Amino acid sequence: MSETKKIGNYRYRILGLLMFATTINYFDRSIIGVMAPTLEKMFGWTNSDYANIMVSFKIAYALGLLYMGGLIDRLGTKKGYTLSIAIWSIFGMLHALVRPGFSVIGFAAARFGLGFGEAGNFPAAIKTTAEWFPKKDRAFATGLFNAATSIGAIAAPFVVGWIVHEDGKNWQIPFLITGALSAIWVFLWFRMYKKPEVHPKVSKEELAYIQGDSEVENEEKLPWKSVLDKRQTWAFALAKVTDAVWWFYLFWGAKFLATTFDVNIKNIALPFFVIYILADGGSIFGGYLSGALMRKGWTVNKARKITLLICALIILPVSFVAVTENKWIAILLIGLAAAGHQAWSANIFTLVSDVFPKKATASVVGIGGMVGAVAGILADIALGSVLDQAGNSGYFWAFLIAGSCYLIILGLVHLLMPKMVPLDENLVPIKERT
Structure with a gap:
């Protein structure tokens, strides 16, 4: 009796690096949100x-996504990802140099550079996932590295609460930590990353598994503008409007x-831990669920969209957060919505690699x-203005929109892309080729 050969699992080492980079990304991104009440008092900021x-x-994130996505497709994930993390790490550390006399403009400038660099993380990570995982496993892989957003968001309040005093003393130190973490990541990335088809540590069996449900593509580059007239591009873009809720x-x-x-800087860690540990669970489960449905014989279209519908229904109760007077009910509702969002996010990211060539x-x-x-951006401007004029009542509308928009957006996505017909390397629907 012949033994079944082991496939190999080097792809999970690459996935581990994606999780590490995304953790750094969200730790850097989350620090200012955790310290916001303290920084507002220190620097006299309004909403x-x-x-x-x-x-x-x-604004920088939007511009960066528009530019970095195409750049990463041209440079490849190895060089493109490294450039992205180098930019965001430098500007993340520059926050520590801001002084009270120009705090708003100083933080705005540092955040601009941070946003431009961080824009490369998800295009690079999704491209890497498409290169290293078959379609049936991509949502689960995406769910795992997307869960690292919550690891970063959980780490931020604990690190800030440990280092920063209530009066703001030592506020600069958390912004400096990511520099060292990023240097470690760049070293590991350059040491470990190559495309699977040329990687010496990828077995023939693992390569066959990775490429088992994908067509082999040529090396010809696609111009960035070639995807602009595809309905599938704008279906994904519409689903990404929900990023405003996560932010x-x-x-x-x-x-x-x-x-x-x-809740203050010293006791924010536990509420954030609850919210983002629920978000982590949602990311992993959402990625697993659609893949499990596909393994049961469901089509990609049905499995992804039914999972998205479940996510939208899980999120709906967050609409009532602003009317509850119980802190922990509010925290649990936000956590449930965060779980639903991360499950949603894992699946909409995978829509891209389901439909488009790598x-x-x-x-x-x-x-x-973008x-x-x-x-x-529009949500921030509106909410800041409403809170300054109407006080905390502005949060009622924010949570109402945050809870209800997913169902509406899913309906519109289905109208734009009723069937998820994959496109070949020339962006021609595969079923329409002669």
Whole structure:
């Protein structure tokens, strides 16, 4: 009786590096949200000042996604990912140089550079996942590295609470930590990463498994503009509008808990831990669920969209957060919504590699991310203005929109892309080829 050969698992080492990079990304991104109530008191910011600093990040993130996606497709994931993390690490550390006399403009400038660099993370990570995993495993792989966003968001309040005093003393130190972490990542990435088809540590069996449900592509580059007229591009971009909701939790969550329930920098860690550990579970389960449905014989189209519908229904109760007077009910509702969002996110990212060839993946992810960033910019401007004029009642509308928008967006995505017909390396629907 012949023994079944082991496939090999080097792809999971690459996935581990994606998780490490995404953890650094979100730790860097989350620090300012955790310290927002303290920094506001130190520097005398209004809600609109804080909103403008967040808008600076998102403008750069939107521009960066538009540029970085195409750049990563041209340079490849190895060089493109390294460039991205180098940019965001430098500007992350530059936050520590900001002085009170120019705090708003200083933080806005540092956030702008941070946003431009961080824009490369998800296009590069999704492209890497498409290169290293078969379609049936991509949502689960994406769910795992996407769960690292919550690891970074969980780490931020614990590190900040441990290092930073309530009066703001030592506030610069958390911004400097990611420099050392990024240097370690770059070393490991250059040492370990090559495409699977040329990697000496990938067995023939593992390569066959990776490429088992994907067509072999040629090396010809696709121009960035070639994906702009595809309905599938804009279906993904529309689904990414929900990024504005995730950023609302990330950047305004600590402020909401501080002004509504008197949560401060020293006791924010436990609420954030609960919220983001639930988000982690949602990311992993959401990625697993659609893959499990596909293994039961469901089509990619049905498995992805039914999973997205479940996510939208799980998120809906967060609409009532602003009317509850119980802190822990509010925290649990936000955590449940964060879990639903991360499950949603794992699946919509995978829509891109389900439909588009690998060589176009980063470009499409970049365009969709840009649309999500613009939605976040508009949300920040509106919320900052409403909170300054109407006080905490503005959070009622923010949570109502955050809870209800996913069902509406899913309906529109289905109208744009009723069937997820994959496109070949020339962006021609495979079923239409002669």
